[in-house]
Structures are given as structure tokens and as C-alpha cells.
Amino acid sequence: MSRTGTGLDAVGAAAPRPQWSSRLAFILAATGSAVGLGNIWKFPYITGENGGGAFVLVYLACIAVIGLPILAAEVMLGRRGRHSPIRSMAELARVDGASPRWAWVAWMGFVAAFVLLSFYSVVGGWSLAYISHAATGAFTGADADTIGGLFGGLLGSAPTLTLWHSVFMLMVVVIVGAGVNAGMERAINLLMPLLFVLLLLLVGYAVVEGDFTRGVDFLFAADFSKLSTDGVLTALGHAFFTLSTGICVMMAYGSFLPREVNIARTVVTIGVLDTLVALLAGLAIFPLVFANGLEPGAGPGLLFVTLPLAFGQMTGGALFGTLFFFLLLVAAITSAISMIEPVVEWLEDRGVPRKAGALGAGLLIWALGLCTVLSFNHWAGFHPLGFISRFEGKTLFDLFDFLVSNLALPLGGMAIAIYAGWIMKPELLRESLGLGDGLAGSLFRFVLRFLSPAAVLIVFLYNLV
Numbered sequence: 001m002s003r004t005g006t007g008l009d010a011v012g013a014a015a016p017r018p019q020w021s022s023r024l025a026f027i028l029a030a031t032g033s034a035v036g037l038g039n040i041w042k043f044p045y046i047t048g049e050n051g052g053g054a055f056v057l058v059y060l061a062c063i064a065v066i067g068l069p070i071l072a073a074e075v076m077l078g079r080r081g082r083h084s085p086i087r088s089m090a091e092l093a094r095v096d097g098a099s100p101r102w103a104w105v106a107w108m109g110f111v112a113a114f115v116l117l118s119f120y121s122v123v124g125g126w127s128l129a130y131i132s133h134a135a136t137g138a139f140t141g142a143d144a145d146t147i148g149g150l151f152g153g154l155l156g157s158a159p160t161l162t163l164w165h166s167v168f169m170l171m172v173v174v175i176v177g178a179g180v181n182a183g184m185e186r187a188i189n190l191l192m193p194l195l196f197v198l199l200l201l202l203v204g205y206a207v208v209e210g211d212f213t214r215g216v217d218f219l220f221a222a223d224f225s226k227l228s229t230d231g232v233l234t235a236l237g238h239a240f241f242t243l244s245t246g247i248c249v250m251m252a253y254g255s256f257l258p259r260e261v262n263i264a265r266t267v268v269t270i271g272v273l274d275t276l277v278a279l280l281a282g283l284a285i286f287p288l289v290f291a292n293g294l295e296p297g298a299g300p301g302l303l304f305v306t307l308p309l310a311f312g313q314m315t316g317g318a319l320f321g322t323l324f325f326f327l328l329l330v331a332a333i334t335s336a337i338s339m340i341e342p343v344v345e346w347l348e349d350r351g352v353p354r355k356a357g358a359l360g361a362g363l364l365i366w367a368l369g370l371c372t373v374l375s376f377n378h379w380a381g382f383h384p385l386g387f388i389s390r391f392e393g394k395t396l397f398d399l400f401d402f403l404v405s406n407l408a409l410p411l412g413g414m415a416i417a418i419y420a421g422w423i424m425k426p427e428l429l430r431e432s433l434g435l436g437d438g439l440a441g442s443l444f445r446f447v448l449r450f451l452s453p454a455a456v457l458i459v460f461l462y463n464l465v
């Protein structure tokens, strides 16, 4: 029976649509999207830069209060729409009596996901390069100059970066092209448990070989004097990035979600798992950094310079270093497949078969990725918006990252919150999220109507100045 009339399904069940085979399958897929370079690379280094514990607390609050409600709203809109995000938003706007321009939110997400994957794949490729460095013993006993030279050498070589970027994109295309169940779900069922096992192994290594107490202290002892306004806003911005909310990627995943799954409860599980991975990554990294007398505040080089230096000094460093970069690769792949999904779904809506869509989209994204590759070497001096003081010295890669992380994610998140909180009828919102008439439902709606948009507006304005 079609439930179009109830507003729960905007488009009805006319076209057969694949579904995640269970609630767990969706949780693993969405957690796979959420857990990525953001958790294992960015979270530890921004925590390091912002002084540790107090930053972590604020980050947790941002996830719980702002990130999760928006994530729930996004998944819910995807499930109601049951098509690619662009078509879903257009249909939902029609059913909910809103302006067709709401589809623009999904268009923005589409472009953002495309650009995001183009550079995410290049950075994902670094993990491949580092697996080979670690496995061949390149870190063993090496000094800071040698390790710094490895990273500089990788970034300086366009052919090497292109090679790893190509391998990474190929894996993404193969997985997504094979289909929702036979490709993505199968890969995720294998990769996510592997990710958790690897992470626990690495934390175990940090307990045995690292300065674990100092690592724990650094992550959990909150010293608010170390936290700046900048730090608070970074935490809020990262809450969006890490949950993959704002650019309709989770909407695309939500479109395969079986009707009976309770969204509110499910996103809490996803948020908890995502946070757990980020914290465990911190617990795997900082004890090694401290045990070797290194600095936690190295910025983006924390993983690619500081950590290899630590592995190079430690017993079992070659093995565990290899495992660490393999973990980074697994995390990056399961996120990358979610980024190409809205593009492939949009092509499917237009009658392009999934395999061809994945290949075509993959090729275009790969080609755009070459701009990122070049911005680390031949085009390092090319600053297209250098005439604007805000963008002075920014390469194409920096601009792509700014466009996605600082503009599209918060703006999209705000639009989704506004749609769910202001356009949808309160009863429909509650029912589609799986919330009852009680306090939880009212609180959720309040957050979506007022708190989330206001918070996003603050980050957004802050990022512009």
C-alpha cells in the first residue's frame, strides 16, 4: 500500500528501490560515512591545536545538541523522498506546500559532495602512500628531517599523488558501481568491523608502548583557560563535518532506509559510534606522541610527520604504523563512497545505470581531483582569489576545502533544520522521526527551529570574517 497520502512518503513506492537489509546495515553505512579522515586525522590535530580536554567537551556538546538533530532531519527527508536528494527535495517541497526552490539545497549538496570527494580522494591517497612507507620500514629509526622529507616528497610529486588518488577513486567506483546491497553494503559489512578491530589493536599498542596516562589526561582533563572562541567555533564546525551532515549525503543514504526503522534512536547510535572512534583515535595517537617527547599541536602534520616519527622510534613501529595507515584508508573509503552516492542516484533518476553512473561520475571527480594534486606542487603559487584578503595565499585545494567545510556544510545544515522545523507540520515531523507526543518531540522541534539555525549562523558568519 502506498502511504503517499500520509506525507510520510512524498513520492510513493511506484519505482522499486533497493533498501538497506536491516537497521544495523544502515547504522554501519552511516557510521562509515561519518567516521573518516575527520575522526582519525582532523579531530586529533584540532584537539592538539586547541589544548585538549575543554575542546573535547565542547565538541561533544555540539554533536549532541546541534549535529544529531540535523542529522536526524536529513535522514528523515531522504526516507520521505525515496529518490536522489535533488528529486526528493523537489517532491517534498511540492507535497509540503513549500517553494520548489528548496531543491537548491540539494543542488548545493550535490556540487559540494562532488568537490569534497575530489580532494578527499587525494588525501585518502596519502594513506595508501603511507601504508607503503610504513610497511617498507621507511620510518624505522628515521630522524625528523627524513620523515619531513617523506611528506614533502609525496606532496611535491604530482605523478605519485595522482597514482594514489587514482587507486583510491578506482576502489570507490568499484564499490559504488556494484550496487547498494551487493557493493556498498557488502563492503561496509567487511570494512566497519575491520575498522573497529584495527582501532582497538592500536589503542592496545598505545597502552603498552605509549605514555597512556598523559594521553588520557590530554584528551579528558578540561582546562577551559586553554580554549579560545576560535576553538569553540572550530568544534561546532567539525561537528557537521564529522557527522557528514549538511550536503545531502546522509539524505541519499536515508533514501534506502526501511520504513519501520526509528530515526531518532538510530542517529543517536551513529553519533555515539562516531564520537567513540574519534576519542579512540586520540587515545591511539597521543600516548605515542608523548612517549617520544613530541608535540601534540603540530596541526595537519600530526599524522603524517609527528606520528611516523614516533612509530620509527618504537618496537613494533613498522607493523603498527602499517596498521594505523590501513585504518586511515578504511575510514576514508567508507566515507568516500557516501560522497559519490548522491551523484550516482541523480544519474539513476535520469535513467543512467548505476555502473555507468559510478564510472562517469568517478572519472569527472577524479579529473577535478587533479587540481588538488597540482595545488601541492606545480600550482602551489596559484592563488585564484588572492586579490581578496580573506583568501590571500590560498591554493585551489584550500578554496575547495573552504567552499565545502566552511560554506556548504553549515549552510546546508541550516537549511535542512529550517525545512524540518518550520516547513513540516509538527505532527508529521514527530511521526517521521519516530518521536512520540512527549517532551523529546517538542525539544527536538525547538532545537531544529531555533538553536541549530542560530548556531550555524554564528559559525557561518564567523567563517566569513
Ligand code: PFF
Residues within 6 Å of the ligand: 033, 034, 035, 036, 037, 038, 039, 113, 116, 241, 242, 243, 244, 245, 247, 248, 249, 250, 335, 338, 339
Ligand atoms: N564525515 C567524514 C569524515 O569525518 O571524514 C567527512 C564527510 C563525509 C563530510 C561525507 C561530509 C560528507 F557528506
